[in-house]
Amino acid sequence: MIPDDQTLTEQGAPPTGSGRVLLLACGALAREVLAVKSQHGLGHMDLTCLPAILHNHPDRIPAAVETAVKEHRGNYSDIFVLYADCGTGGLLRATCDRLGVEMLDGPHCYSFFDGNVAFAARDEMAAFYLTDFLVRQFDTFVTKPLGLDRHPDLRDMYFGNYDRLIYLAQTDTPELQNTAKACADRLGLKYEYRFTGYGDLARALTSA
Template sequence: MTAPDDQTLTQTGLPPTGQGRVLLIACGALAREILALRDLNGWDHLDLHCLPAILHNRPEQITDAVVQAVEKRRHAYDDVFVVYADCGTGGQLQTACDRLGVRMIAGPHCYSFYEGTDTFAARDEVTAFYLTDFLVRQFDAFVWKPLGLDHHPELRQMYFGNYEKLVYQAQTDDPALTEKARTCADRLGLAFERRFTGYGDLATALASLPRPASSL
């Protein structure tokens, strides 16, 4: 259950019509999790528009992409919520959201809000490299190949020599994903740790969004 990048998804497949609907502008890396939470909780008032997940590797482009998406689509909705944390924008995304009058999820990045921002900050793990369910599935496309390790594996020490462990923050209890994450750790030469986080603060943030009076 995934969402194509740059596409608005609705429960009915029809164009959004307002009436209490909320548009989620989200990173494509969160699509599966957002749709799972929406379906599990019956949040039929939420529509999802995903920006390309590869912006994960180009954080300087995130703010402009979010602003364009909000300005293009907000007229059809009663509310807009940006499902990005700061994600390497250096506060620029929060500033833009404040200017647009829309809210966004709190925290520095998805690793933080999956684990719980306060819990993550208290750990202060500067030598840990994190993967989520999405990044385990897309490890080659988002980590291995962008760093050139597919052609130059000798660069691994330069990139990861200061890390001690790979922490897999599991959103789902999937043994196959756990084994794949363990393989990722082996490929990077890191110790392996799995933490089942579930959806963390993502679930809390989506649950806090207003619902149409007719659905309460």
């Protein structure tokens, strides 16, 4: 089982330096990155994930990425950072530029899963998004951090300006669709389902 909220290092052949690429990813992307690697035969890429809980603390992401890049860069020809801006206000891009490593394009994972061009063209300012990861971890990353398990009356304060929940699905999984619909019902939001697959994440990895 992939530890969604902990650091993950892929098990496999030890890095050999020349020709190998380290994928330094948000823990929320672990399943998806491993799936893309398997589908496209990207055996020269190794995966290390930072804790997914950084999703709730974007100000900590640039420093965590810098520490990991400095720790691993001596063992790899290249490092590819699998975060978008993710709420860092451009600080992660500045950090990656200074370190000389590439990162994913886009403002956040909802955008690159949907496809950055398509997402930018949509008028969905009142939409609350879930991915496969967030459907699985809804209570850990939404309900409990917002205190909705203890104070359900806070729902209107947090979600009163949203009109729908859109599940951006990476896999066509009926169980997750049912869970996402239940999440929408709990928040009092209209439910929409959109199958995205791996979107720009897959394109970025196959061209890296």
